[in-house]
Amino acid sequence: MADDNSQRVALVTGASRGIGAAIGYALAQAGRHVVLCARDQDKLDQVKQQIESTGGSASVHTCDVSDGEAVTALVESVAGEHGRLDILVNNAGITRDNLLLRMTDDEFDAVMQTNMRSVFVACRAVLRPMMRGKFGRIVNIGSVAGLVGNAGQTNYAAAKAAIAGFTRSLAREMAAKKITANVVAPGFIETEMTDVLPDKVKELAKGATPVGRFGLPDDIAACVAFLSSDQAGYITGQVVAVDGGMTMC
Numbered sequence: 001m002a003d004d005n006s007q008r009v010a011l012v013t014g015a016s017r018g019i020g021a022a023i024g025y026a027l028a029q030a031g032r033h034v035v036l037c038a039r040d041q042d043k044l045d046q047v048k049q050q051i052e053s054t055g056g057s058a059s060v061h062t063c064d065v066s067d068g069e070a071v072t073a074l075v076e077s078v079a080g081e082h083g084r085l086d087i088l089v090n091n092a093g094i095t096r097d098n099l100l101l102r103m104t105d106d107e108f109d110a111v112m113q114t115n116m117r118s119v120f121v122a123c124r125a126v127l128r129p130m131m132r133g134k135f136g137r138i139v140n141i142g143s144v145a146g147l148v149g150n151a152g153q154t155n156y157a158a159a160k161a162a163i164a165g166f167t168r169s170l171a172r173e174m175a176a177k178k179i180t181a182n183v184v185a186p187g188f189i190e191t192e193m194t195d196v197l198p199d200k201v202k203e204l205a206k207g208a209t210p211v212g213r214f215g216l217p218d219d220i221a222a223c224v225a226f227l228s229s230d231q232a233g234y235i236t237g238q239v240v241a242v243d244g245g246m247t248m249c
């Protein structure tokens with residue numbers, strides 16, 4: 001099945017750098033108009049310029065996804081401006097790592113608010129425009145930590161595991177409306193988020209990755225581009241690990 005001839009509109013959160021920026025490029029290369037969202041206008045503008053320099057179409061909206069009202073307003077504004085919203089990629093995420101014995105309430109709550117609650121609010125807000133368009137592709141970025149756990153990341157793993165259960169339930173609710181919902185669960189990907197980790201942790205992660213290298217943001221973006229394409233309409237409620245084989249079973 002060929003893609004819809006008119007330009008689909010995609011909203012990508014956390015698109016100012018790393019995996020989110022790579023997803024923005026990939027969706028633009030696939031012919032989407034990409035709405036890039038994060039908190040930093042300057043960085044978003046740089047991503048937009050790079051997309052446009054290769055012939056893609058993009059716009060930017062600043063938004064703090066931990067603010068539910070702001071997320072709802074963002075979705076309504078994008079859907080109103082373009083008259084449609086076809087694709088949502090919930091990618092924005094943070095870490096506040098600590099062993100559970102020492103983890104503070106703030107560390108737990110911040111991760112749940114930014115990584116999980118934002119997904120609930122954004123997904124809820126896109127359903128009406130997607131139903132109106134009789135098409136929708138939702139891709140939520142999880143993590144292998146949500147599948148197999150990771151010491152020091154009880155908060156992060158809980159949020160990412162919650163995203164998987166949430167997405168499967170959403171997929172069941174929306175399947176008959178031609179709206180799919182899937183999770184992409186990255187393994188260890190080279191970004192500023194992982195750059196700060198100690199070398200010992202990086203060595204352990206590489207050793208646990210059968211393909212023998214860290215992932216690149218483009219590895220994740222390629223999967224998101226496919227899951228958000230018209231051709232992926234028969235895939236829903238799945239958690240796809242893009243992890244170099246780290247969690248195969």
Ligand SMILES: NC(=O)c1ccc[n+]([C@@H]2O[C@H](COP(=O)([O-])OP(=O)(O)OC[C@H]3O[C@@H](n4cnc5c(N)ncnc54)[C@H](O)[C@@H]3O)[C@@H](O)[C@H]2O)c1
Pocket residue numbers: 013014015016017018019020037038039040063064065066091092093094114141142143144185186187188189190191192193194
């Ligand atoms: N890098 C990895 O190895 C890895 C592995 C598994 C999952 N992930 C997930 O992939 C996603 C992207 O990770 P990354 O490595 O590119 O991280 P990153 O830190 O490089 O980028 C995160 C992006 O999210 C944005 N963001 C953070 N908090 C935000 C907020 N409150 N409001 C709006 N935007 C906000 C940042 O500005 C940035 O654009 C995250 O959800 C992360 O949990 C990453």
